Amino acid sequence: MGPRLAKGALVLLVGFVFIWPIAMLVIGIFSSTPPGVPGHWTLDTVTRTFSSRYTYAALQNSVIYALTTTALATLLGAIFAFLATRTTVALRGLITPVMLLVFAAPNLFYAISWALLADPGAGLLNVATRFVSGGDWSPFNAYSWAGLIVVQTLKLTGFCYLLLLGPFESMNRSFEEASLIAGAGRLATVFRIDIPLMTPALFGVVIIGTVFGLGAFDIPQILGGLPQISVLSTEIFKAVNFSVPPDYARASALALFMVAALAVLLAVQWRVVKLGRFVTVTGKGYKQDRWDIGRWSALGTAAIVAYALVSLLLPVTQLVLTAFQPTIGIWGMTLKNFGVVLADRQTLGAFRTTAELAILGGFIAMSLAMLIGHVGRRSGKWLERYLETATLSPIVMPGVVLAIGLMWAYVSIPGLRRLYATFGLTLIGLVVVVMPIASRAVRGALAQIARELEEAAAVSGASSARVLVDIVLRLSSRSFAAGWLVTAVIAAGALDVPLMLLPSTRPNVAVLVYTHIISGVPTQASALLVLLLAAIVGVALLYVALSGLVGLVSRLRVRSAYRAA
Amino acid sequence: MSEITISRLTRRYGAITAVDGIDLVVHEGEFLSLLGPSGCGKTTTLRCIAGLEPPDAGRITIGGAVMAHGEGGLSVPPNKRGLGMVFQSYALWPHMRVYANVAYPLKVRGVPRAEIRGRVRDALRLVGLEELHERATSELSGGQQQRVALARALVSKPRVLLLDEPLSNLDSSLRAHMRREIRRIHREIRTTSVYVTHDQLEAATLSDRVVVMNRGRIEQIGTPREIFGAPANRWVAEFVGYDNFIEAEVTRGSPAALSVRPKGWPTGLTCGVPDRARQFPVGARVTLAIRGGSFRGDAAPETSSLKAQVADAMYVGDLTEYVLDAYGTRLVARLDERAAGGAAGRLEVGSAVELFVAPDQIVVLAA
Numbered sequence: 001m002g003p004r005l006a007k008g009a010l011v012l013l014v015g016f017v018f019i020w021p022i023a024m025l026v027i028g029i030f031s032s033t034p035p036g037v038p039g040h041w042t043l044d045t046v047t048r049t050f051s052s053r054y055t056y057a058a059l060q061n062s063v064i065y066a067l068t069t070t071a072l073a074t075l076l077g078a079i080f081a082f083l084a085t086r087t088t089v090a091l092r093g094l095i096t097p098v099m100l101l102v103f104a105a106p107n108l109f110y111a112i113s114w115a116l117l118a119d120p121g122a123g124l125l126n127v128a129t130r131f132v133s134g135g136d137w138s139p140f141n142a143y144s145w146a147g148l149i150v151v152q153t154l155k156l157t158g159f160c161y162l163l164l165l166g167p168f169e170s171m172n173r174s175f176e177e178a179s180l181i182a183g184a185g186r187l188a189t190v191f192r193i194d195i196p197l198m199t200p201a202l203f204g205v206v207i208i209g210t211v212f213g214l215g216a217f218d219i220p221q222i223l224g225g226l227p228q229i230s231v232l233s234t235e236i237f238k239a240v241n242f243s244v245p246p247d248y249a250r251a252s253a254l255a256l257f258m259v260a261a262l263a264v265l266l267a268v269q270w271r272v273v274k275l276g277r278f279v280t281v282t283g284k285g286y287k288q289d290r291w292d293i294g295r296w297s298a299l300g301t302a303a304i305v306a307y308a309l310v311s312l313l314l315p316v317t318q319l320v321l322t323a324f325q326p327t328i329g330i331w332g333m334t335l336k337n338f339g340v341v342l343a344d345r346q347t348l349g350a351f352r353t354t355a356e357l358a359i360l361g362g363f364i365a366m367s368l369a370m371l372i373g374h375v376g377r378r379s380g381k382w383l384e385r386y387l388e389t390a391t392l393s394p395i396v397m398p399g400v401v402l403a404i405g406l407m408w409a410y411v412s413i414p415g416l417r418r419l420y421a422t423f424g425l426t427l428i429g430l431v432v433v434v435m436p437i438a439s440r441a442v443r444g445a446l447a448q449i450a451r452e453l454e455e456a457a458a459v460s461g462a463s464s465a466r467v468l469v470d471i472v473l474r475l476s477s478r479s480f481a482a483g484w485l486v487t488a489v490i491a492a493g494a495l496d497v498p499l500m501l502l503p504s505t506r507p508n509v510a511v512l513v514y515t516h517i518i519s520g521v522p523t524q525a526s527a528l529l530v531l532l533l534a535a536i537v538g539v540a541l542l543y544v545a546l547s548g549l550v551g552l553v554s555r556l557r558v559r560s561a562y563r564a565a
Numbered sequence: 566m567s568e569i570t571i572s573r574l575t576r577r578y579g580a581i582t583a584v585d586g587i588d589l590v591v592h593e594g595e596f597l598s599l600l601g602p603s604g605c606g607k608t609t610t611l612r613c614i615a616g617l618e619p620p621d622a623g624r625i626t627i628g629g630a631v632m633a634h635g636e637g638g639l640s641v642p643p644n645k646r647g648l649g650m651v652f653q654s655y656a657l658w659p660h661m662r663v664y665a666n667v668a669y670p671l672k673v674r675g676v677p678r679a680e681i682r683g684r685v686r687d688a689l690r691l692v693g694l695e696e697l698h699e700r701a702t703s704e705l706s707g708g709q710q711q712r713v714a715l716a717r718a719l720v721s722k723p724r725v726l727l728l729d730e731p732l733s734n735l736d737s738s739l740r741a742h743m744r745r746e747i748r749r750i751h752r753e754i755r756t757t758s759v760y761v762t763h764d765q766l767e768a769a770t771l772s773d774r775v776v777v778m779n780r781g782r783i784e785q786i787g788t789p790r791e792i793f794g795a796p797a798n799r800w801v802a803e804f805v806g807y808d809n810f811i812e813a814e815v816t817r818g819s820p821a822a823l824s825v826r827p828k829g830w831p832t833g834l835t836c837g838v839p840d841r842a843r844q845f846p847v848g849a850r851v852t853l854a855i856r857g858g859s860f861r862g863d864a865a866p867e868t869s870s871l872k873a874q875v876a877d878a879m880y881v882g883d884l885t886e887y888v889l890d891a892y893g894t895r896l897v898a899r900l901d902e903r904a905a906g907g908a909a910g911r912l913e914v915g916s917a918v919e920l921f922v923a924p925d926q927i928v929v930l931a932a
Contacts, residue, residue, distance in 0.1 A: 452656035455617050458643040459650040460670035461721065466644075470669075474660045 010375055011383070017432060018390040021405030022259060022397065028252035028408045034245070045249035054235065055254065062231040065220065066213030069152040070160075074205050076153070077160030078168075078198070079303065084161075085168040088290045089300035096165070098308045102158030104486075105312075105533075106493025107218035108510050112529060113315030114151045115223060116322050116522060118142035122329025124318050143226040152219050154311045156212060160205050167201035186291065207269035211262050215398025217496040222517060232258050233496075236400045240500065252408065255401040262396035319533075322526035337527035346512065347528070353423065354492050354508040354532070361430040362438075362488030366480055368431070369438035373446045374468055391439040394432050399496030402429055406501065426501040426508075433497055434487040441483030445476035478547070485543050489536055566628035567724040567757040568593045569614060574623035575635060576609050583609040585781035586623065591725075594755045598768040600792075601778035602804070607761045608729055610778070614759060615650055615727050616643035628724055644673075649718030649756075650727040653734065655710045657702040663689070663713050664698040670721040688720040689713075691750060708739045715747070719754065726758040732767060744770055765805055769793060777801050799852060799930055807854040808897045812932060815849045822924055825851060830892045834869040837924040850932040857886065859926035860898040868921040875912050887912065889920075 029046060033039030049055055084095040117123050118140035126138035141147060175197060179189040217233040224234060232254055239251040293300065326334045341347050372391055376384040397405060406429050410416040419425040449472060457467045473480070495510040502511060509532045516525035569591040576584040584606040591597045599607035612618040613633060614625060619640035625633040627647075633640045649670070657666050667688055671681045689695045692712035702710060711731060718726055731747075732740045748771055751758060762768050768775045769789040777784045777792060784804075785797040796802035799810060816833055817824040823845060826833040836853070845851055864870065873891035880886075881899070889896045898920060902912075912918055 450654060450656065452652045452654050453658055455615075455643070456650065456652055456656035456658070456717075457669070457673075458617070459615055459646075459648055459727075460673060460717065461644045461647075462669075462673045463644055464642070466673060470673075471658060475658070 007375060014372060014387060014390045018393050021402065021409040024408035024412060025252050025256045025405045029249055029256060031249060034248045045253050049250050049253040058230045058232050058235040061229055062214050065148060065231055066210045068149050069156055069213050070206055070209035072153040073156035073160045073209055074202060076157040077164050078202060080161050081164040081168040083300045086291055087300060088292045089297050091301050091304045095304055098312060099158045099161040102155060102311050103162055104489055107155060108493060108495045108513060109529060109533065110151050110155045111219045111222035112517060112525060113319040115142045117314055117318040118147055142223050145229060148220060148223050148229060151223060152216060156209055160209055163205045164201060167198060171197060204269050207265050211265055211395065214258060214262060217398060217400050233398055233400045236404060251404045255404045258401055259396050266396060319526050320530055322523055323530045325523055328522050337523045341524050341528050350507050350509045350512045353506055357427055357430055357508060358488040358492035361427055361491040362484045365431045365434045365438040365487050366484045369442040373439060373442040374472055377446060391435050395436050399433060400500060402432055403497055403500035421503045423506060426498050429497040429501050430491045430494060434490050438483055438487050441479055445479030449475050481547060492536055568628060569725060570626045572624045574613060574625065575621050576613055576618060577621050582781050587783050589776060591757060591759055593757055595773045596751050596758045596771055598760045598762055598772040598775045599778055600762055600768040600775050602763060605778040606781040607778050611727055611729055611759060611761045615648060616641055616646050647724050648727060649721060649723035651714045651718045651731045653730045655714040657710055657713055659702060663700050663702060666702060666713055667717045667720050670717060674721065684720055688716040692716045707735050708743060711743055726756045728760045730761055747771060795928060802854040802928060806856060808857040809855040811853040811894055813851055813853050815845045815847050815851060818847055823929060825853065827894060832871060834927060835924045836927040836929050845929060852930045852932050854928040854930055855922060855926060857897040857899040860900060860920045860922055862900060864921050868923050870919055870921050872917065872919050875914050875916050875918060878912060878914055
């Protein structure tokens with residue numbers, strides 16, 4: 001296959017995988033019938049959806065949910081980023097690891113552990129409150145607006161923090177120093193220099209946080225069901241799963257509504273980041289000098305401890321406790337739950353499905369991202385921009401939206417119709433979902449490879465395929481492995497896409513956990529979730545050990561090879 | 566068969582024309598330098614020869630075979646051109662040891678492993694690095710990395726060796742050493758070489774011929790002696806270090822010498838006429854180019870003399886640079902202090918001085 005033909009094939013593939021589902025959403029809302037069934041064009045759905053008060057209730061809830069959680073998470077993220085990068089507060093080294101864990105932990109874990117933690121009867125928080133107050137006061141309830149917002153905020157804070165860490169670290173000290181020399185105090189400098197300088201970065205984080213908040217599914221689906229708080233994403237799910245027959249057109253309309261809103265938000269964000277990038281980041285190395293914030297130090301340390309407690313320690317403790325409880329709220333240790341879930345034939349299959357989805361999905365996503373990144377780098381400006389936009393487009397397609405888009409996209413094509421409700425389509429869905437992260441990881445790695453290294457290989461006689469394998473892949477293999485791990489972990493914990501796309505006879509672990517929660521056996525759900533988290537942690541540790549070993553072995557092997565030569 | 570011919574080569578980047586229709590022939594076994602300031606198109610020309618950039622117009626042939634044809638949309642990919650290239654950043658692959666870096670061009674061409682070993686050893690011996698073949702490239706000094714890059718470029722016995730400012734990342738003493746090394750290696754292997762540099766000294770010491778480029782065009786092609794001793798125009802003269810440009814009028818011409826009188830001077834100067842036929846009739850307006858270092862403090866046969874006042878004196882290491890006022894014309898002269906001041910010692914600011922300049926040190930340019 002000639003290089004030009006191969007490039008054309010890649011362009012088509014990228015268009016089909018990333019753009020086609022969005023296009024099909026548009027077509028879907030004007031169709032009178034579900035995907036794959038011939039029908040006629042109609043405006044019914046649009047009028048029905050946008051005249052329904054449920055739509056606006058869900059929209060209103062989504063907006064409240066997204067804005068409050070984002071505002072809180074950005075504030076917390078900024079405070080912790082400041083503590084971590086600019087102060088001498090004790091335990092500041094703990095912040096980044098904690099935030100990474102929070103970021104990596106599945107939404108499902110947060111939803112379920114907090115549902116249990118703030119369970120009015122058996123939740124640790126309420127038990128502790130009753131014990132301290134001596135009465136029967138149980139103030140905590142995760143199945144509420146407060147619960148929704150707190151849990152989403154805790155989770156989102158990890159993401160906001162990680163996004164803000166870079167800008168805080170690269171803030172040019174000379175701006176602050178100039179302000180100090182000009183006579184401004186420390187506090188005045190923070191308010192008049194630092195905060196204005198950080199505004200573009202903060203604004204960008206707010207937008208991205210809002211995008212994620214609007215698209216959130218797992219947490220509102222699990223915690224919002226009881227108090228009947230519906231948001232756009234849960235409405236989409238409901239339209240397909242709780243209507244008879246499934247109302248695909250309404251789901252598409254809501255989904256498209258969301259895509260449009262997110263696209264607008266991202267467009268705003270890109271403009272701001274573009275303007276802001278050059279303000280704070282000079283790219284020049286400078287001495288990072290930290291600020292002793294005096295009496296506030298203790299408060300900072302307390303905040304770090306508190307966050308670690310509520311975001312990781314308490315949820316994990318509650319989850320593990322529940323997994324070992326005979327029935328929820330009954331104190332005692334038993335392995336019965338593990339026995340039951342492991343005896344279930346579905347469990348083993350679910351773990352296999354999760355493993356396959358995660359490992360294959362991560363690998364395919366990273367390989368595709370690598371190929372796209374490599375081709376993009378060697379292509380004209382427009383092609384590069386097209387490929388980049390396509391791989392980032394899944395950001396505007398939260399899991400439920402993507403699932404609807406994929407149904408339309410694949411079912412509408414005769415040969416691909418067989419993929420409907422299969423492992424294959426779920427795999428494609430997860431590849432698309434993790435693509436923005438994969439392409440981010442790849443772009444960073446490729447940017448590290450100087451062009452001359454590739455050119456030197458070409459001049460040495462290597463074909464372009466050979467350059468990709470010998471130079472580009474070899475030099476980015478570590479980033480590839482790391483990206484594979486991250487995307488696999490995300491795919492392993494995802495609930496939304498598998499819930500909507502997997503055949504009901506072949507659930508993955510997340511779907512199985514969700515099923516157990518819905519059918520009222522939180523102990524078994526916890527046991528399963530503990531097993532899933534243990535497996536994820538195990539894989540991560542294995543990765544760390546292996547990458548250390550690979551480094552060691554390759555060093556030894558190279559040395560001995562040269563001895564022999 | 567490794568002669569390179571370039572005809573009407575043009576390469577544009579958007580609205581900018583980096584190379585503007587140049588014609589050039591690099592003879593077999595020749596060492597040719599492309600010399601010019603940054604942005605003059607020299608690196609782009611080299612990259613077009615390498616196949617790393619397709620020309621927009623024009624033709625490149627190597628050994629008679631067409632490698633690139635802009636109008637025809639043809640550009641043979643770099644891996645099919647049989648070249649060796651040394652990059653400015655060396656571009657040694659960090660995941661390969663020295664040996665593997667040098668062996669790579671042979672490996673991708675399917676040379677048998679046993680043969681590779683011998684040829685890599687030969688290449689490393691040529692650059693004086695035999696002992697270091699098992700080092701990681703990060704364990705090498707800049708000069709050593711440079712040698713590895715050279716060995717890698719030469720190991721496949723390429724028809725043409727391309728070098729893109731290979732010495733610009735080295736410190737000055739190492740640069741001088743590597744210059745001698747490259748010269749030695751070229752003497753030994755006689756590979757047709759194209760060398761891109763902005764450093765006149767490198768171009769002068771290494772090259773059989775130098776091509777001076779500016780704004781995508783060729784200003785002059787010649788031996789180092791021609792370029793430095795007889796620049797074709799004011800731009801080349803300035804670029805190769807002439808510091809004094811004096812407007813003058815031809816007063817008398819003969820086959821051997823030309824008498825000129827600078828504007829406003831009571832006295833004239835005698836210039837040698839370069840053998841490149843360039844005739845200036847009596848009365849023609851010309852520009853004289855003289856290097857600051859061409860002035861001397863004592864007379865010699867056929868030298869012209871001029872009188873001047875010292876306006877400023879600056880000690881620049883081994884010499885002293887004087888700013889002079891000669892009959893209203895500002896001149897820069899670099900002199901040995903004692904030679905300039907003679908018995909009187911150093912020249913003070915404000916003092917008068919008589920200087921001499923030999924006819925062959927004055928370049929006559931069209932005004």
